[in-house]
Amino acid sequence: MKEHEIEAAWQGLASCERCQIRDLVLFADLAGEDFGVIHLPIEDLWLPPGAPLYQPDQAATHIHTVREGLFKLEQYLPDGNRRIVSLLRQGDVAGLEAIVADRYEHAAVALQASKVCRIPKDVVARLSPKLNRQLMNKWHEAVRRSHECTRELSTGSARQRLARLFGLLAPPLVPRCRLFGREDVGALLGITTETASRVVAEFKRSSIITEVAPNLFERDLAALERIAAEG
Amino acid sequence: MKEHEIEAAWQGLASCERCQIRDLVLFADLAGEDFGVIHLPIEDLWLPPGAPLYQPDQAATHIHTVREGLFKLEQYLPDGNRRIVSLLRQGDVAGLEAIVADRYEHAAVALQASKVCRIPKDVVARLSPKLNRQLMNKWHEAVRRSHECTRELSTGSARQRLARLFGLLAPPLVPRCRLFGREDVGALLGITTETASRVVAEFKRSSIITEVAPNLFERDLAALERIAAEG
DNA sequence: CGGGAGCTTGAGGAGGATCAAATCATGTGG
DNA sequence: CCACATGATTTGATCCTCCTCAAGCTCCCG
Numbered sequence: 001m002k003e004h005e006i007e008a009a010w011q012g013l014a015s016c017e018r019c020q021i022r023d024l025v026l027f028a029d030l031a032g033e034d035f036g037v038i039h040l041p042i043e044d045l046w047l048p049p050g051a052p053l054y055q056p057d058q059a060a061t062h063i064h065t066v067r068e069g070l071f072k073l074e075q076y077l078p079d080g081n082r083r084i085v086s087l088l089r090q091g092d093v094a095g096l097e098a099i100v101a102d103r104y105e106h107a108a109v110a111l112q113a114s115k116v117c118r119i120p121k122d123v124v125a126r127l128s129p130k131l132n133r134q135l136m137n138k139w140h141e142a143v144r145r146s147h148e149c150t151r152e153l154s155t156g157s158a159r160q161r162l163a164r165l166f167g168l169l170a171p172p173l174v175p176r177c178r179l180f181g182r183e184d185v186g187a188l189l190g191i192t193t194e195t196a197s198r199v200v201a202e203f204k205r206s207s208i209i210t211e212v213a214p215n216l217f218e219r220d221l222a223a224l225e226r227i228a229a230e231g
Numbered sequence: 232m233k234e235h236e237i238e239a240a241w242q243g244l245a246s247c248e249r250c251q252i253r254d255l256v257l258f259a260d261l262a263g264e265d266f267g268v269i270h271l272p273i274e275d276l277w278l279p280p281g282a283p284l285y286q287p288d289q290a291a292t293h294i295h296t297v298r299e300g301l302f303k304l305e306q307y308l309p310d311g312n313r314r315i316v317s318l319l320r321q322g323d324v325a326g327l328e329a330i331v332a333d334r335y336e337h338a339a340v341a342l343q344a345s346k347v348c349r350i351p352k353d354v355v356a357r358l359s360p361k362l363n364r365q366l367m368n369k370w371h372e373a374v375r376r377s378h379e380c381t382r383e384l385s386t387g388s389a390r391q392r393l394a395r396l397f398g399l400l401a402p403p404l405v406p407r408c409r410l411f412g413r414e415d416v417g418a419l420l421g422i423t424t425e426t427a428s429r430v431v432a433e434f435k436r437s438s439i440i441t442e443v444a445p446n447l448f449e450r451d452l453a454a455l456e457r458i459a460a461e462g
Numbered sequence: 463c464g465g466g467a468g469c470t471t472g473a474g475g476a477g478g479a480t481c482a483a484a485t486c487a488t489g490t491g492g
Numbered sequence: 493c494c495a496c497a498t499g500a501t502t503t504g505a506t507c508c509t510c511c512t513c514a515a516g517c518t519c520c521c522g
Contacts, residue, residue, distance in 0.1 A: 423512085
């Protein structure tokens, strides 16, 4: 961490109608008249490398269109480590979850000198009628699933990945879960079929899981949790 | 691959108003009257493990709500290998990209016995007014970015991951690109800071990249491509 | 000039990949 | 019903990649 906080610089209010990258951004298909609806201030920000755009669990009040530069989205692991789950570039939107959730789910941090415009979620809500809420929820879920896969299933040792996979295969209170073929396990965790098989076998031998029928397992959730988070 | 193709079984037309998991699915907040708009047939399908719901590049005509079971979304790598980039469970939607794209972007395959309902994209379009298209595009982009990170940056050897990262850091025709700190490179690729540093150094020594200023590189795109895809 | 952060390099060991073979499960045809 | 082919899973032996721990280096800033 740097000595003094790296701060974003306020650049002024944006004029969406004259935006240079308008075809890339959110308001691409708005007609001139619609801009009347946008009365809330849309700010232009400039951020130096290392400057955070938002932090996880911070109240989600704005979405941000990346006009220039590069951002990382990072999340924290149970063992205190962190994992970058996505990169955002020109035209991408940071903090879309604001539309459907209360809090941001990542830290968004500039990796290069970057420009964003900061749009209050109310502006989006005002332009977005009813049905779409549910559709947005689904998109949101799709993104979260994907980030979950990166964070939980593509990070750490093969043991940890398998333990986390077993943790995810059924709700936390249901001890029973069904597994799929070792080859798919490998492709999902980014390891080989053989390693997947070996680790599953080792879990069985140490009774962390018990095979009650072919590929149907009884889980020791406490033990799995412990492995998932180990150093 | 199994001897004869694993096929989905058609179960009948769905009755959305009496859906048991309605609060989970797409039409959760539709009022009774709105169902009049849905005149296109929504089918219920049952799929055995291994049955494909759709294939990459297939025309995207439907979205699918998972009512029961488990699906994988997989994509193929330049070297012919495959990578599972997400898992879908009850309530998740497979093939959301149909709303904004012509073709599916993954293979969606059942990992367990599963039930889905298959909704023509026209039904969604009919219920979804204008502005949201652009917003949907943004969600779509968010999902694709995330899958890209898993597929390109969390798969294969450290050398391959670095090569793919350098490939992504600027448009294909711009040879010049800017890199960020080694610690962030590590957190992004799921490797240690030291390994990130070592591989970057090795790329420099073999002139695959040339450092023209601190963290500003000139890329040999052909060489990077070659490494990214090597067996 | 001294301190600190980030980057590089080294040595050693652990974990996972690779190659190969044995076992097990399933379905097929005789 | 059995013999056999096929594919998935398990296990073993070996090698190589990458992690770990540690030290030196460079650059920037006070």
